[in-house]
Amino acid sequence: MSNEHQIRWVPLKRYCELTGESPHTIHCRRSAGVWVDGKQSKKVQGGGIWVNLKEVEKWIETSSCL
Template sequence: MKHKDTPSNAADLTVKPEWVLAEKFEELTGVTPMAVHCRRRDGVWLDGTHCAVIARRLYVNIKEADQWIKSQLPRRAC
């Protein structure tokens, strides 16, 4: 008997990474690696939270970047 929640093959699994290379982040959002570097330099995005440099490669935390974008949206009064 087969379990319903078990995928039939590995292709059925969806991987949602939390960290991506800055180039992939640009593909997804349009935010360039240079913009990420500028946000790091200016202290807007924090290393280890929004971004990280590992082995000379720039990574972006998609979830934290998304939260930062949401925090920048203007609040509407009710």
């Protein structure tokens, strides 16, 4: 599959299914400013949260262990 056809944004529910993380974890990251709205995740019209898989991967790769 070419990069231009890869899925970038997925609904929060699907992201949680793929990663095993809970919606609560994602909401905490958003509330704490760890994930930036519009970058790693985004609240869309209608109230749903979507997650940007490409940006989350970048975040993981550049995150330091505390």
